Every structure is written in C-alpha cells, then in structure tokens.
Amino acid sequence: MAKSVYIHIPFCVRICTYCDFNKFYIANQPVDEYLDCLIDEMSTRKDKVVETIFVGGGTPTALSVVQLEKLLKAINDLFTVTAEYTFEANPDELTEEKIKLLKAYGVNRLSLGVQTFDDELLKVLGRTHQSDDIEKAVKLSRKHNIGSVSLDLMFHLPGQTIEQFDDSLNKALSLDIDHISSYALILEPKTQFYNLYRKGKLKLPNEDLGEEMYQLLQKKMKSSHLNQYEISNFSRTGHESLHNKVYWKNEEYYGFGAGAHGYVDGIRYSNINPVNQYIKKLTNKEMPILQNSKVSIKEQMEEEMFLGLRMTEGVSKIKFQNKFNQSIEDVFGEDVKELINNELLIDNNDYLYLSKRGQIIGNEVFERFLLS
Known part of the structure; x- marks a missing residue:
C-alpha cells in the first residue's frame, strides 16, 4: 500500500x-x-x-x-x-x-x-x-x-x-x-x-x-x-x-503528473516529461509512463542504507533484519567497519547513523553502500 x-x-x-x-x-x-x-x-x-x-x-x-x-x-x-x-x-x-x-x-x-x-x-x-x-x-x-x-x-x-x-x-x-x-x-x-x-x-x-x-x-x-x-x-x-x-525510509508512494516519479508494489516508475505528450497519452486513455523497473532486493538494501542514513536517527538494524532477513553486517560488514573506524559512521547497537563529519561528506559515505 x-x-x-x-x-x-x-x-x-x-x-x-x-x-x-x-x-x-x-x-x-x-x-x-x-x-x-x-x-x-x-x-x-x-x-x-x-x-x-x-x-x-x-x-x-x-x-x-x-x-x-x-x-x-x-x-x-x-x-x-x-x-x-x-x-x-x-x-x-x-x-x-x-x-x-x-x-x-x-x-x-x-x-x-x-x-x-x-x-x-x-x-x-x-x-x-x-x-x-x-x-x-x-x-x-x-x-x-x-x-x-x-x-x-x-x-x-x-x-x-x-x-x-x-x-x-x-x-x-x-x-x-x-x-x-x-x-x-x-x-x-x-x-x-x-x-x-x-x-x-x-x-x-x-x-x-x-x-x-x-x-x-x-x-x-x-x-x-x-x-x-x-x-x-x-x-x-x-x-x-x-x-x-x-x-x-524507502516506503512506497504515488507520483502523478508530467515528469513525476512513483514507487508502488515494488516498482519505481517515472512519467513522460513534455506536457503535450502527457496530455496526449491520457486523452487517449493511456498511462503516461516513460519507464518503470522492478526494484531488486539488492537495490532495496542499497536504498535502505543511503536514504536512511540521511536521517539523524539513521538506519534501524532491527528493521533492516526484519525486512531483508539479513543483518546490515552480513551485507555491508567490511564497509561498515571501515566507516566506523574512520569516524564517519556511529553504531549505537540499535541504529547506524552518520557522525558530524559523515554528514558533511555524506555522498562519499553513501557510495560505500552501492553493492558491486
């Protein structure tokens, strides 16, 4: 939903x-x-x-x-x-x-x-x-x-x-x-x-x-x-x-309108951008979708981390475990250890969250959670 x-x-x-x-x-x-x-x-x-x-x-x-x-x-x-x-x-x-x-x-x-x-x-x-x-x-x-x-x-x-x-x-x-x-x-x-x-x-x-x-x-x-x-x-x-x-929090939402993006039933989609093309599609009783893609489990785990770490509370380790049946350490163990050692990430046992320095160079931290 x-x-x-x-x-x-x-x-x-x-x-x-x-x-x-x-x-x-x-x-x-x-x-x-x-x-x-x-x-x-x-x-x-x-x-x-x-x-x-x-x-x-x-x-x-x-x-x-x-x-x-x-x-x-x-x-x-x-x-x-x-x-x-x-x-x-x-x-x-x-x-x-x-x-x-x-x-x-x-x-x-x-x-x-x-x-x-x-x-x-x-x-x-x-x-x-x-x-x-x-x-x-x-x-x-x-x-x-x-x-x-x-x-x-x-x-x-x-x-x-x-x-x-x-x-x-x-x-x-x-x-x-x-x-x-x-x-x-x-x-x-x-x-x-x-x-x-x-x-x-x-x-x-x-x-x-x-x-x-x-x-x-x-x-x-x-x-x-x-x-x-x-x-x-x-x-x-x-x-x-x-x-x-x-x-x-990587939760689902509808996106309506020209160029809008949405995420529903595990599928990310984007609408066509030009207003006239958008109007033409709907006038013809067609959906104005430009592209959609099923989000893989790997992509969901990546997004859970680099989106969730934007929040000061960070990413819930229990929520991650319940959602993916794997722990954050199972999936991102070495990178998490290195980021903690470099004082860019903090682990309080319940959540992983960015340090003050990690917030300043957040994009560099997020890149570490892109699985090869």
Missing part, C-alpha cells in the same frame, strides 16, 4: 537559473487541459486514504485561483489525507486569496521557495520575489492558521559570502518558522547555471567555503528552536516533513 502521494505542477512564471525539475514557462501552456489529465491520472490510484500529499513543481501557486480550486477540489474528492498536506509556493505568488483557498481545502503545511534573503542573489537565481515578500507570505500563513510553515534556503551560491548566508539564516529564524530545508547548490545538466559554468561564465565558491557554510548552518540550528532530523532538514518538534520521511 502506498502511504503518500506526490503531485507535480510543471508550470512557472519564470524559470530559475539553477532548477532541473520538470518545468515550463506557464504563458501559452495548456494548463486547464493538463489539470484535466492530471485528475484522470489520479483517478487510477488504488488507495484513497493516504498519510501525506505533497504538491510540488514547478510552482503550484503559479496556477490561477480558479485553476487552483479545481485542483484542490479534485484532490479532496479522490483522497483522504490523515496527516500532512503540503503545497510548495513562491512567496510573491502566495496571495491572501490563495492561502484562504488552500486552508479551506485542508492544506496544513506550506513549503516556501525562499532560497536566500539577499535581493541581489535572488536576481542571480532568477527568482521572482524579493526578501520583503517572504515575511509577508509567512505572516499571511500565520494569519490564516496554516499549521506548519517551511522555508527552503540554498548555500554555496555564485558570489555568496558566508556573511550573506548567515544573514539569511538569522532572518529566517527571526520569522519563528517551523521548518527549514537548506541545501548546497548542485550544478545540474540542462540548467542555465550549468551552461554558464561550462562556458566559464559562472564562478562558484570553493568547496571549503561550502563546508564552512554547512557547519554554520548546523551551529545556527543547534542554538535555535529547530532540531536537525536529516542532513539538510531542521524542524520544531512535531513539524518534521512526514512526506519526505517516506522517501528516506
């Missing part, structure tokens, strides 16, 4: 310079036809009752009020959410009318794509909002009793100083929000940043500064009202992202 639902809205008012998600400039797009087909795809699900729903993009709040209500009504007709219902939003698009609509249809968590509070860096990132819009969006969310508000912040940005990142962290914490997700910039192919970098027109801070920024992030959060529960995520107690935990 899939515990969660991810819904993809691939439209944006502006395309950000760093983004590699499936997205399209919303002007002249067949948005209404897309929503009709998305609703048709969601109608094929097996499970009506789910724990979490996450509506992401693109930018879901790029939809008009009428389009947004159409989507919200369809989701309510098709699913019952028992725990967490999240919408991604851009601060400048989160009008009072849209917030009231989201609240009326049961959305209890907002994830705001803030990235930085520095207006010059926001321009570099291609964002449409300014720092003042962030405070307005948070205040409106509080005014209408949205249960949980999360901010996304980025670091290791072109031209970003540690002082600028420190200032963004201070401003985010001053808003008394419930959750922060903070990631270092990764240059992904097919992004504007990647193309500029290849042409020698984009300079990134050095890796040492990136590590220093991450350590500053951990230090700031440790002295704040937010607790670290994953490598890049910090929350008030009871405000962890339950939807993202489904991914990190």
